[in-house]
Amino acid sequence: MPEIIFLIFTFFFGLIFGSFANVCIYRLPRSKPFIWDRSFCTYCKKIINWYDNVPLISYLNLNGKCRKCKKKISLQYFLVEFISGLAFLLIYMTNHGVLAKIVLAFLFLVYLIIFFIDLKHYIIPNVLSFGLIIFAIIKNFFPNLGLNFTQNLEISIIGGIVGYCSIWLIIYIYLVIKKTEGMGLGDAKLMAGLGLLFGWQAIPFVLFVSSVLGLVVVFPSLINKKRNLKTEIPFGPYIIIAGLIYYYFGKYLYSLILFE
Ligand SMILES: [Zn+2]
Numbered sequence: 001m002p003e004i005i006f007l008i009f010t011f012f013f014g015l016i017f018g019s020f021a022n023v024c025i026y027r028l029p030r031s032k033p034f035i036w037d038r039s040f041c042t043y044c045k046k047i048i049n050w051y052d053n054v055p056l057i058s059y060l061n062l063n064g065k066c067r068k069c070k071k072k073i074s075l076q077y078f079l080v081e082f083i084s085g086l087a088f089l090l091i092y093m094t095n096h097g098v099l100a101k102i103v104l105a106f107l108f109l110v111y112l113i114i115f116f117i118d119l120k121h122y123i124i125p126n127v128l129s130f131g132l133i134i135f136a137i138i139k140n141f142f143p144n145l146g147l148n149f150t151q152n153l154e155i156s157i158i159g160g161i162v163g164y165c166s167i168w169l170i171i172y173i174y175l176v177i178k179k180t181e182g183m184g185l186g187d188a189k190l191m192a193g194l195g196l197l198f199g200w201q202a203i204p205f206v207l208f209v210s211s212v213l214g215l216v217v218v219f220p221s222l223i224n225k226k227r228n229l230k231t232e233i234p235f236g237p238y239i240i241i242a243g244l245i246y247y248y249f250g251k252y253l254y255s256l257i258l259f260e
Contacts, residue, residue, distance in 0.1 A: 007089060014088025015055035017109055018081035024113045025080065028128070029121040044069035055081040076116060083112065100145040106135075107197075111240050114190065118236030124186030129193060133160065136196030148247050150199035162203050163195025164188045187235045194243045201254070202246050209242035210235065 023039070026032075039048045046068045052058045059078040066073060091104045114128050137160075139145075140153045150156050167188035174182035195203055218233055 007092070010092040011085045011089050012055075014085035015081050017088065017105075018084025018112075019053075019055050021084060021109055021113050021116075022077050022080050025076070025116045025120075028113070028125045029117050029123060041066045041069060041071070041073075043071040056085075080112065080116060084109070087112075096146060099142070100147050103139065103142075103145060103147065107132075111243075115237050115240050118186070118234040122234050123184070124190055124236050126186075126189070129186060129189035132193035133189065133196060136160070136193050139197070148251065149197050152199065155199035155201075156196050159195030159198060159200040159203065160192045161195070162200045163191035163193070163206075166203055166207060167191045183235050187239060190236055190239050194239065194246075198243075198246060198250070202243070202250060205246050205250055205253070206239060206242040209245060210238035213238040213241060 026042070039053055040046060041048060043066060046066075049067075052062060052067055056078060059073065059081075062073070064073050064075065064078070065071065087108050088105060091101050091108065094101065094104075096104070110128055110132055114124055117128075118124050136149075136156065139149060140151050140156050142151065144151060150159070167183060168185070171181060171183050171185070171188070174180070191203070191206070194206055214233060214235060217238075
């Protein structure tokens with residue numbers, strides 16, 4: 001019985017951080033002064049009452065509409081909160097130590113925020129990508145956390161460099177052939193962060209899987225001619241999903257390919 005109370009508490013804790021993530025997703029790309037103050041409706045700018053700002057519940061209660069102007073509130077607010085609650089619950093239920101759980105929760109939140117900002121605005125704020133890079137270097141000096149990240153400084157640093165250069169090279173080749181930028185340096189910094197976290201071995205996997213995911217999603221609209229290859233697509237979300245797959249299955253998949 002007390003265990004259930006802990007689980008419910010953890011889920012709500014995740015919801016609160018999800019709510020905070022929503023504030024970051026809204027404000028960071030708009031370079032608004034960063035304070036976690038009262039939320040307001042993005043249409044009518046009126047302050048949202050506290051009872052209309054309860055994670056998940058208010059969205060359902062208001063049927064996804066602002067109480068004052070009745071404009072639709074983006075489903076993203078609900079999704080981000082729900083995913084956060086669920087992720088905190090899953091992280092809590094792993095048998096990692098406290099520090100490892102805090103590390104996972106922190107990384108989850110930063111990647112979640114990048115995911116939605118890039119999806120909407122096609123940018124990855126430097127404060128987030130550099131934050132990840134600095135964190136991924138520092139974690140090499142932590143005691144062994146038992147997570148699927150490398151804590152070998154050499155492999156980590158090489159990973160960062162290989163990650164950055166691989167995207168830089170793609171941008172360069174694309175620029176020469178298509179005379180346009182296919183990706184931004186934000187993607188390069190994101191890949192550098194992943195390389196530092198996982199080590200260089202992750203880069204070929206993440207590059208391959210994110211490209212396949214990108215193609216699968218973009219391909220239908222290419223056929224419908226709604227897009228052409230020159231249309232910008234946000235690549236960050238695919239890199240993040242590929243990184244998540246690598247975290248859970250990377251070592252296993254590599255052992256299949258290399259017959260280790
Ligand atoms: Zn409103």
